[in-house]
Amino acid sequence: MMDFPAFLASGFGPEADLLPCGLVLTDAEGTILAVNATLLRWLSQPAAAVIGECSFVQLxxxxxxxxxxxxxxxxxxxxGHIDEVTLPLPDGAGGLRHCLLSAQISGEGGHIGFVLVDAGRQYLRDQEQARSGVIAQLRARWLAQIERMAGVGAFALDPETGEIEASDRVxxxxxxxxxVGLTLDQMLExxxxxxxxxxxxxxxxxLARTQEPLAQEAVLATPTGELRRVQLQAEGEWLGGQMVRxxxxxxxxxxxxxxxxxxWQAANIDELTGLANRRLFHRRLQTALEGGPFALVLLDLDDFNAVNDMLGADAADELLRDVAVRLAxxxxxxGVAARLGGDEFALLLPAADADAAAERLTREAQAAMAQPFEIAATRLTACIGLATFPADATDAEGLLRCARQALSEVKSVRPGSAAFLRGPLRARFDARRTAVAFVQEAARxxxxxxxxxxxxxxxxxxIVGYEALxxxxxxxxxxxxPELxxxxxxxxDCARLVDGNVLDAVLADLKRDAPRLVRVGVNFxxxxxxxxxxxxxxxxLISARGLSPQLLELEVVETVLLGQRADVLAQGFKRLRAQGMRIALDDFGTGxxxxxxxxxxxxxxxxxxKSFVLGLSGDHRNGAILRAILDLAAVLGxxxxxxxxxxxxxxVYLRGLGCLExxxxxxxxxxxxxxLPPPGAKL
Structure with missing residues (x-):
């Protein structure tokens, strides 16, 4: 039972006003009877506007x-009581102060006592200012209950004897x-x-020499082995130039x-794997730049989406956790091991020979992925991009860019590839970057x-139609x-730019003279x-030009059909064919x-x-392949x-095999x- 002291119209009194927490006393219906100065200061309200004028819930x-x-x-x-529930309290600045609320109904009169503790850092500073108020009311029963709710205990130490008087909370x-009889030695042990x-x-x-207050934060252990983190703060009381306690x-x-x-964990640690997350990794990378050489390795698991589809999300998550353990x-x-997101990981390791360290990490990572995992005896591969400081770059952004660009390049080569962005790989990347810039500028x-x-x-x-190139x-x-x-x-993005611009040009030409073009195949x-x-x-787009879809043929290469999107493509193709557009599978036989x-x-x-047609004279097998494909096409209509x-x-040879165009x-x-020649021309 919370037994508050007698209160005045303006509050509880000067001792309660020193406390770092807010105090409220209400009647059984919740009407406020008393508040301390701390709570009024939080609310930026005078006592007269609160006491007897509103209920607790209105605060x-x-x-x-x-x-x-x-x-x-x-x-x-x-x-009859509530223990430490977080509630928002409006403050005088227009914001919200999140407080830990504890409350208890008194056995006599049904009064309700409330204690509100500021959950923010200001609460700790308020506490420092209020130490003397806590000590002054050390033995009071109501203050002992407040101490228990706020997590604060007060004590007084005799500097001569080392004896301590302390509240129950201590x-x-x-x-x-x-x-009775607690000593400094007993506390410190x-x-x-x-x-x-x-x-x-x-x-x-x-403190005895300089009057400088004491402040320490540390871990203590109870006799039962329970660990608690506490803040210890103390200052002297002086009389006649002597510290009396x-x-x-x-x-x-x-x-x-x-x-x-x-x-901190939520902000810096990957929840799934327990490795550093992207945020923490970037900070550690920035810190590493202040030291000596180090290796940076980025890994991207090959075709992990397929693994996820095959095993299910839970098993795939467990597999990622196992990968994280091996990489760490x-x-x-x-060093640092991090999960940057999805199935992408990063390793950072300081080393005098950073290149050798990067290559060693790569070999070990590839070997670790090749060992069967417990989940369905799965084996994995990963494409890896490498960079070292200071050889490849001297800043975090540059190093990550080099490693990512190397990773991007090797992913297009084959699964399990690894490389630095150097030599031929760098030349290939630079050539593609130049080509991308060329296309983007041309589009603009x-x-x-x-x-x-x-x-x-x-x-x-x-002539029965054209292919737009x-x-x-x-x-x-x-x-x-395109050779250039x-x-x-x-x-x-460049692929979309080229496709879109070519389609726009074709639609414009069809608008000018559709009979000349007959039907145009457009690559997508x-x-x-x-x-x-x-x-x-x-x-x-076709409708906006006032044209018929029958004037167009959509051409796609075989690789577009790979993956899990065949159903989506089929629905789209059916929609286009229903409007009269034809669908052609381009470069058939090589994909x-x-x-x-x-x-x-x-x-x-x-x-x-064309490789089969151009190779007719050089390899008789090309003729056999063409005959087989044409026979299959005829059967399938x-x-x-x-x-x-x-x-x-x-x-003539192709016509003899049954090829019409x-x-x-x-x-x-x-x-x-x-x-272009006029409509119906012969070539």
Whole structure:
């Protein structure tokens, strides 16, 4: 039972006003009878505006009011007390002060006592200012209850005898039974660290000489082995130039410290794996730059999405945790292992020979991934990008960029690859970066063009349509082909730029003279087909020009069909075909399309890769492959177009195999729209 002292109209009195916590006393209905100065200062309100004028619930912020009325008030009436519940309290600055609320109904008169403790750092500073008030009311029963709720205990030390008078809360924190005869030695022996015990004795001696207050934070252990983190603060009381006693407080900050640790963990540690997260890794990387050479290794697990789909999310998470354990063991306490996100990890290790350390980490990481994991005996591979300080860069951003660019390059080579961004790899990256810049500039300047290569009937050599091919007009006025900037198409944004600009150019030319073009095949990269609504976007562009989808043929290469998006593509293709557009599978026979794609996807025709046609005279097996593909297409009811037709002999041979259409230099190279022959021309 909380027994508050007699109160005045303006509050509890001067002793309570020194406390670092807010005090409220209400009647049984919650009407405020008394508040201390601390709470009034938080509210920026005079006592007259609060006492007798409002209820306790009116002090709270709106969310707190709802929670009080629906949960806490019924709980208080039922149980008679509430222990340390967080509620928001409006402050005078217009913000919110989050407080720990404890309350208890008195047995006499039904009065309700409330204690509100500021959960923020200001609470600790207020506590320092209020030590003397706590000590002055050491033996009062109501103050003892407040001490227990606020986690603060007071004591007085006789500097001559070493004897201590302490509140029950101090004994509770020390794990001792409240008793007369507590000494400084008994208190100090509860502190775990001998270094801290020595420091406290030194601080007490200095206090006697200099009057400098004592402040220490340390861990103590109760006789039962329970560990608590406490703050010890003390200052002297002087009389006639002599220190007559030392007054102090012991504050249990265990919960506060644990909360801070949890916040730090949440901000700096990857929740799934326990490794450093991206934020902490960047800080450790920045710190490492202040020292000597070190190795930086970025790892990206190969095709982990497929592993996730096969094993399920829970098993995949367990697998990532196992990966984290193996990687952390490679760098030990001297280095840093981090999960940057998804299936991407990073290792940092200081070493005099940073290059050798990076290469060693790479070998060990690859070996660690190759060892079967407990989850379904899974083996993994990872692509790895390496960089070292100071050889590759002298700042954090530069090092990460080098390692990421190296990782990006090796991912396009093969699974399990690793490299520095140096030598040929650097040259390849620089070449692609130059190509990307070239394409982006051309797109900004409107210099991406559509040129047209004719498709002809092999029996009559009559033009039946065209394939639109991307060309770029250089600032000097010459035409540039993909042989010079094709590397830029590995960049998804550039691929979309080229696809979009070519489609716009084709639609403009169709608007000018659709009969001349008959039907135009337009290439679409995987990047342009990634969206769920790609079909609607294409149809909207066609409709905006007032054209029919029947004038267009969508051409995709086999690699677009890989992965888990076949169903999405099928739905989009069906939508386009329903509007009259045709679908062609380009470069057939050299990619990774399976026969099930020919069976399941709504495809109208297949285009035979030119490597088979160009190789007819050099390898008889090419003829056999072409015959097999053409027979299969005939059975499935698919039209065929042969690419790379450069001679009459090849055209006759293909016609004999049943191929109806062809394109290649025999019938002419790609040309601008203005140079195309009239409709129905023969080549």
């Amino acid at each position: 709270l912020a709106p969310p707190g009011q709802v929670y009080w009325k629906t949960h806490l008030w019924p709980q208080l009436r039922l149980q 004994f509770e924190m020390l794990g001792l039974v409240p008793a 509860r502190f775990v660290s001998a270094k801290v015990r020595t420091a406290i004795r030194a601080d007490l001696a200095r 030392i007054a102090g407080v012991l504050n249990d900050v265990t919960q506060f410290h644990e909360d801070q640790q949890r916040l 063991g490679l760098v030990g306490a001297a 300047d409107g210099r991406i063009r559509a040129w047209y290569q004719p498709k002809v009937r092999l029996d009559s050599h009559r 991307a060309r770029i007009l250089t600032p000097e006025g010459t035409i540039s082909t 900037w094709g590397a830029a198409l590995e960049d998804v 990269s995987e990047a342009s087909l990634r969206g769920m609504d790609f079909a609607e976007q294409i149809l909207a 990774f399309a399976s026969l099930s794609h020919l069976r399941d996807l709504p495809i109208d025709r297949i285009k035979l890769d 698919l039209e065929t177009v042969a690419e790379g037709v450069e001679t009459d002999k090849a055209a 062809g394109q290649g230099f025999r019938f002419g190279p790609a040309q601008p729209f203005e140079a």
